[in-house]
Amino acid sequence: MKFMPSFAVAFLMLIIFQANASSTITVNSPNQIVQLKLATEPDGSVWYSVSRKDKAVILPSTFSFKLSKPQTVLNQFNIIAIDSSVVNDTWQPVWGELKNIHNNYKQLSLTLTDKNNSGIIIKLVFRVFDDGAAFRYEFPEQKHLKHFIIEEEATQFKLTGDHKTFWIPGDYDSNEFLYNTTKLSEVDAYKAEKEETAIGVTSPFSANGVQTPLMMKTTDGLYINIHEAALLNYSGMQILIDKKNLTLTSQLVPDAYNNKAYLITPAVTPWRTIIVSDKATDILASKMILNLNEPSKIKDVSFIKPQKFVGVWWEMFNGKSAWDSATHHHGATTANVKKYIDFASKHGIDGVLVEGWNRGWEDWYGQWKENVFDFITPYSDFNIDELTAYAKAKNVRIVAHHETSGSATNYERYMDTAYRFMINHNQNTVKTGYVGKIIPRGEHHDGQWMVNHYVRVAEKTASYKIMLDAHEPVRPTGLYRTYPNWMACEAGRGTEFNGFSHGNAPEHETIMPFTRWMGGPMDYTPGIFKMHLTQFDPNKKEGVHTTLTKQLAFYVVIFSPIQMAADMPENYEAHLDAFKFIEDVAVDWDDTKILEAEPGDYVTIARKAKNTDNWFIGGITDENARTSTVDLSFLDANKKYEATIYRDAEDGHYDSNPEVYVIEKKTVDSKTILKLKEAAGGGYAISLKKL
């Protein structure tokens, strides 16, 4: 890391800032495209603004903190120091989208004291990248105070217009919504939350804000994404919209006592991130959020292995079976799990997730019971010793499932025991879950207490050399750099919703890359091959709103080092020629090219499989059919590749004819330009093998 404090500049700035009139300083990004301006006003308020190539992105915006301990408002300051530095380095993730990640920014930090005599010192640290800007607040050691309680952080993002916005309501407990696309001034978070609650799928608590990542598009062609990075020991940030002034303000998720965060100095907040470009593809290629997270805290990463898994799972959503063993159609029986192990072993799939294997599912939901599951007591029709031996002999691992039913304290009590139990049964991956209200105190999924809980689980699983897949946590903020055993999170509306609601809209996965997936991998559970769900339950009128080859495309479009092949073996056996793509596709990558993208419309991504010369491409569209143009110029020049293309048949359609496809082979090279038709709600997948 190059660290170059420019004291002369800092000294000069100090003089400028102490002048009586308002005074401004400018920081340009390394390639000069993004510009940050910072200023102090004579009354002590500080504002920042961001522009890109002379187009304003964020107009002068201020910040303030309201504290309840000590009781004060921090919004007027004296500057006591200014520092600057430049970082330009490259690092290698344990797994990821790229082999090497470039981290290049200019940093400016202001050390401020409260002008109103509380004596509190706060640091404001800005980083300016070529793809945007980020900043955070730091509360260093203070002379007299050790402990702060934050009542509110009011960080402003003042916008230049009434942008097109992709948003979900600011529920304190859930990100599992379909996205709305409206002008900023037309956002109605209450209404959106109420509509969802009406079908009984979300948690009940709502704030009149929206979630981040918040994706916007301006009328003059800029794409702007606002989120946060490195959410640690703090509450998740939501966004309140002042529709009249087109100004966004942060709002932190409260705890059970309506406090927002408890800080013991020295403390830092997460980074507030503003990613901006005139190309939608650049937003998806941005590595800013990851770069703002700390390097891995896990020393020995040899146990961390990207993987695919199948599971006793979708059959609980499509009406075939149940989690609890009291019913006659319990899914997690020894015989049924063996079927999945056989299938996984035959097709080179690493794991088999088993849900409903342990006691407690009879009364797990909405009961306010703190102690439902112990995570170590199998149902009597699930012979864990027999299955452990069976899976081992077939070179497959059982993926553990720990549904906490929102009882995080109970889970903390059992964690060590549960992880030892896993190790004794040859299991090295756990899927956790936090369905329902957080008990016993009524914390929120996205509040500071739970934010810390998820991290404790990531650390504890790492200490047992276990990989983690967390369902219903706060949405990710790039922490997988710091905890690379934390493979994926759900924290968004995944495939499961097709099993019990009106389902996910065909546009859903064209918005998710720009929203939920900006922060990190999602266990989306793709790979459904039977779209109409009347197989077991004639009343399941709704279904999966994609074509079959769009489901294949998800394995490339969705970046995750753990990917489920979510459908049941019998549905795969009906289409083994298409399943071949799921067998072949990688889950870890040396390179990624975002080829085409427009939020809400289409996304096309190419990725180079780790340590190979092979590429995979996935393209998806929304409810509109389109032709995707794929320029293969990223392939090695003068080399030939065998392309296997899995695409929608001519008469394919996500609703009326979703399971028709064509598989064809072609020889291609870096001069080839492919034109591929995507059906309405469709997509395609390509594997490219170097010849």
Ligand code: NOJ
């Ligand atoms: C919600 C999770 O997202 C889903 O994958 C799981 O099957 C259920 N909870 C039950 O734990």
Ligand code: CA
């Ligand atoms: Ca879920």
